[in-house]
Amino acid sequence: MRVLxxxxxxxxxxxxxxxxxxxxxxxxxxxxxxxxxxxxxxxxATRSCLxxxxxxxxxxxxxxFYEQPSVKFTRVLASAYQRYPGGIGQFGRxxxxxxxxxxxxxxxxxSQLGVSPRKVLFAPHHESHIAQAFGPxxxxxxxxxxxxxxxxxxxxxxxxxxxxxxxxxxxIIEQAEYPRSIGLVYAAFTAFLGFKSNSGESSTMALAAYxxxxxxxxxxxxxxxxxxxxxxxIDDFFDFDQPEQAxxxxxxxxxFGTPRDFRRPLPFSALDSSQRNVSEEERYYADVAASLxxxxxxxxxxxxxxxxxxxxETNLCxxxxxxxxxxxxxxxxxxxxxxxxxxxxDPGDGGAAFGAxxxxxxxxxxxxxxRPINPYLGAGxxxxxxxxxxxxxxxxxxxxxxxxxxxxxxxxxxxxxxxEDACIDHVVEALLQxxxxxxxxxxxxxxxxxxxxxxxxxxxxxxxxxRRLSTTVKSHSAFRPYALSMTAEAAGKILETPxxxxxxxxxxxxxWPVQEAFGEALRGGIHVDGxxxxxxxxREENPRFWKLLSRIGEATGHAVVLNTSLNERSMxxxxxxxxxxxMFTRTGIDLLAIDNVLVTKIP
Amino acid sequence: xSFRRSILNRLIGSWMTIVExxxxxxxxxFRRLVYILPVLIVIGLLLFIVSSxxxxxxxxxxxx
Numbered sequence: 001m002r003v004l005x006x007x008x009x010x011x012x013x014x015x016x017x018x019x020x021x022x023x024x025x026x027x028x029x030x031x032x033x034x035x036x037x038x039x040x041x042x043x044x045a046t047r048s049c050l051x052x053x054x055x056x057x058x059x060x061x062x063x064x065f066y067e068q069p070s071v072k073f074t075r076v077l078a079s080a081y082q083r084y085p086g087g088i089g090q091f092g093r094x095x096x097x098x099x100x101x102x103x104x105x106x107x108x109x110x111s112q113l114g115v116s117p118r119k120v121l122f123a124p125h126h127e128s129h130i131a132q133a134f135g136p137x138x139x140x141x142x143x144x145x146x147x148x149x150x151x152x153x154x155x156x157x158x159x160x161x162x163x164x165x166x167x168x169x170x171x172i173i174e175q176a177e178y179p180r181s182i183g184l185v186y187a188a189f190t191a192f193l194g195f196k197s198n199s200g201e202s203s204t205m206a207l208a209a210y211x212x213x214x215x216x217x218x219x220x221x222x223x224x225x226x227x228x229x230x231x232x233x234i235d236d237f238f239d240f241d242q243p244e245q246a247x248x249x250x251x252x253x254x255x256f257g258t259p260r261d262f263r264r265p266l267p268f269s270a271l272d273s274s275q276r277n278v279s280e281e282e283r284y285y286a287d288v289a290a291s292l293x294x295x296x297x298x299x300x301x302x303x304x305x306x307x308x309x310x311x312x313e314t315n316l317c318x319x320x321x322x323x324x325x326x327x328x329x330x331x332x333x334x335x336x337x338x339x340x341x342x343x344x345x346d347p348g349d350g351g352a353a354f355g356a357x358x359x360x361x362x363x364x365x366x367x368x369x370x371r372p373i374n375p376y377l378g379a380g381x382x383x384x385x386x387x388x389x390x391x392x393x394x395x396x397x398x399x400x401x402x403x404x405x406x407x408x409x410x411x412x413x414x415x416x417x418x419x420e421d422a423c424i425d426h427v428v429e430a431l432l433q434x435x436x437x438x439x440x441x442x443x444x445x446x447x448x449x450x451x452x453x454x455x456x457x458x459x460x461x462x463x464x465x466x467r468r469l470s471t472t473v474k475s476h477s478a479f480r481p482y483a484l485s486m487t488a489e490a491a492g493k494i495l496e497t498p499x500x501x502x503x504x505x506x507x508x509x510x511x512w513p514v515q516e517a518f519g520e521a522l523r524g525g526i527h528v529d530g531x532x533x534x535x536x537x538x539r540e541e542n543p544r545f546w547k548l549l550s551r552i553g554e555a556t557g558h559a560v561v562l563n564t565s566l567n568e569r570s571m572x573x574x575x576x577x578x579x580x581x582x583m584f585t586r587t588g589i590d591l592l593a594i595d596n597v598l599v600t601k602i603p
Numbered sequence: 604x605s606f607r608r609s610i611l612n613r614l615i616g617s618w619m620t621i622v623e624x625x626x627x628x629x630x631x632x633f634r635r636l637v638y639i640l641p642v643l644i645v646i647g648l649l650l651f652i653v654s655s656x657x658x659x660x661x662x663x664x665x666x667x
Contacts, residue, residue: 070623071631077640078633099647103624107616111609117616122623 001364002059004046005128005357006109007066007349009102011037011198015045016354016377017053018361023136025049026354026377026446030572034579037199038572041108042353048379057113064356066349067125069105071152073098075178079241090242123359125151125352126159126320130170131362132355133317134161136373137342143311144170145303148183148320148348149198150240155181156231156303156320160311168362173310180233182299183321184240185223188247189292193285194260197247205327206480208293209529210268210275211286218255219288219295229306231299260285268479270527271463297328304337314339319355323347323509324448326533330510334498341502343509345375346447354446374541375507376453378444381577383597389581390414390599415598420544423596427457428551431561434462435590436469438566440580441544442595444573449508450565451535452485452545454573454580456589458524459552460484460562466524469562472588475569483508484525485535485563487549494518494560495534505536518558525562535563 005016008029016026025048030036032044050057076098080091101108106120123131129146139161146157156176162169186204187197195203222237237252239245246259253259267278268286304316316338323329323343333341344351354377391414415426430437437457445451456473458465460482470476484494491500496513504510511531514522519530526532539546553559566580567573568587574580577594584592584599592599621644628636 068623068627070620070627073624074627074631074633074636077628077636077643078631081633081636081639095643095647096650099643099650104617104620106620107613110612110616114609117612117619120616 001061001361002053002055003357003360004049004060004063004113005066005353005355005360006042006046006063007128007353007356008039008041009069009105010349011039012348012350013039013042013045014350014353015042015049016357017049017055018354018357019053019055022371023354023357023373023377025052026351027379027444027575028350028446028572031378031444031575034572036570036572041112043112046113052379057115060113060115060119062119062121062360063109063113063115064121064123064360065105065109066123066128066352066356068122068152069103070122071124073103075150075153079178083241087241121360123356124154126154126157126172126175127170128352128355128359129319129347130157130159130161130317130355131168131359132344132351133319133342133347134163134168134170135355135358135362136344136371137315137317138372139163139315139317139340139342141313142315142317142342143307143313143338144317144319145307146320147300147303147318147322148181149187150178150181150184153177155179155183158303158307158310160313161317167364170362173307176231179235179238179240180231181240182223182231182233182296184247185233185238186292186296186322186325188238188240188252189288191247192252192256192259193289194262194264201321201324203477203480204289205293205325206270206527207266207268207286208289208327209481209527209531210479211283211288211290213291213294214287215291216294219291221255222252223295223299225295225299225302229302229309231302256288257284266477266479268528270479270481271466271524273528275528293327296322296325297331300328300332301335301337304332304335308338315342316340317342317344319344319347319351321348326509326511329504330497330512333502333504333510341504343504343507345373345445345449345507347509351447375446375449375451376443376542377446378575380443381440381580381594383577383594386577386581386594386597386599387414389578413600413602415600418596420547420596423593423598424544424548424551426598427548427591427593428555430591431457431459431552432555434459434465436465436473436588438580438584438589438592439545439548440566440574440577440592440594444575447507448565448573449535450563450573451507452537452542452548452563454566454575455485455563456566458562459556460522460524460526460560461520461556463524466562468588469564473568474564481527481532482525482562482564483533483535484514484522484560485537485545485549486561487546487553487559488536488538490549490553490559491534491536494522494558495532495536500536505534506538506541508533508535510534521556521558522560525560
């Protein structure tokens, strides 16, 4: 059985292919279109998934879309009906989009892939998320918690999932419907704090580390947990129906004050132990972020306890956009509410495409197999064309490719290593000298985290190199921290965590304190609150990257490296070797390692 | 896929979508919207025809 899962139309369009009992490919459209959070039909991602598994569209048994457009359309109509006569202009714009494009998803899939319309299926949005969380978890049964912005109507779902020889069964226990949305409340606060909603939520989380949770009571006036574990969102403070405008109302502004001006940079720095030149106003916004983070945690903890109690299960699977909140994920793990915890790679809508594929596969006996997932599901990298590019006329063409950004005028030197060990030794030496290394190997990762296949690496003891990385490569806001990758062996000594083998630690989904003794040696990858978002790399999951980390450990005593995604500001993570070369030439990266090929700049 | 087959698939796809949209509204708490949807679809189709064919251009042009 071959099932293609597709998501598009809102943000993070993606495609995934499930074949012969497991997920064989999954990737986001942005990696090919080079538009961050691209929401258009994933034609390149679909083509890539089909090529990776040698599948023709006619071989597909089903194409599953990650939500039901007709039900979502009903919600849009119902919201307009309830607001009438207000919001007529917004209703007109919305109907134009829906009647012109969004409603006709089946036709779009049929015309793009040439499949029969009867093969196109629609999974309820939160069932896609349930399948995405439970399918690859490996659990026989589990409680499932889905928390995101909004699907069709559901914003939060509590469910139970079980697996047997006949397939997988999902039982929805309880749902909170629009507008009681935790994800949209968090997005509204994100907009209030001067970041872009639906993409700047990680900045809100980073800002929280600089604040004190002193406005918790004020946040609870708009958004709070109940004693039974459910929660309330007070409607008067939010307006989610007009996404082009602010998601909050005048009453919200009366309570929290003027929204932060997004044009003013924040003065905080993750690399400085003391924060200087911070005004009262800026500290206020950080305090609001910290308070929001605490209230969110209370609510998620309440929901986790509730779903575990109602389902009678001891394992918990968590998905939806809110599962990207690493601070809350770690606190949930620490709470001792459940035995085992699983968050899929890319738990948001980008990963819902593979959830949709699992949803269909789960209805058959072949879908009953809970094979573990690895996040390296994108296209591979090849170096043959690189040499031609560097030697010949294709260089200009290659360098001018991504979004019209111009390359610096640099000359590059090609250095092919004979074997993997020599290449790794060269990279380790460069890192220890404080150089910035772009590390590219194998198939690219699913989701927003670079896990050692499309990564920028710096040794975290070289704080000046980390600053150079921020200014000359990433254009990174100073208040946002970097993350550390480490071997599983080193993680036990470095992190204060109850369980280093949990999948959430392998895929940078949680935040943990670093032991004080390592504070200086790993300074570049530690946030101001002494935590990091680690990738605990195992030999089984990524042997080559594990070997690199181990070599660093042999040389320095700590098998750790600062690891951030290989992309520039407002650009998606690099997918191909050509794009990696283009980025290398126009930024301050010192060394590019693509498999066993090393490229350096000639001064 | 032949042109004829492609047109047929699109027609089937459109029909299935319209049926699903009505079913979704009937199953929701807002059943009265069933009467609003046909009006919206007719307006949508008219807008599509007018914008894609320029059918009203001879009448609209003198206004500018």
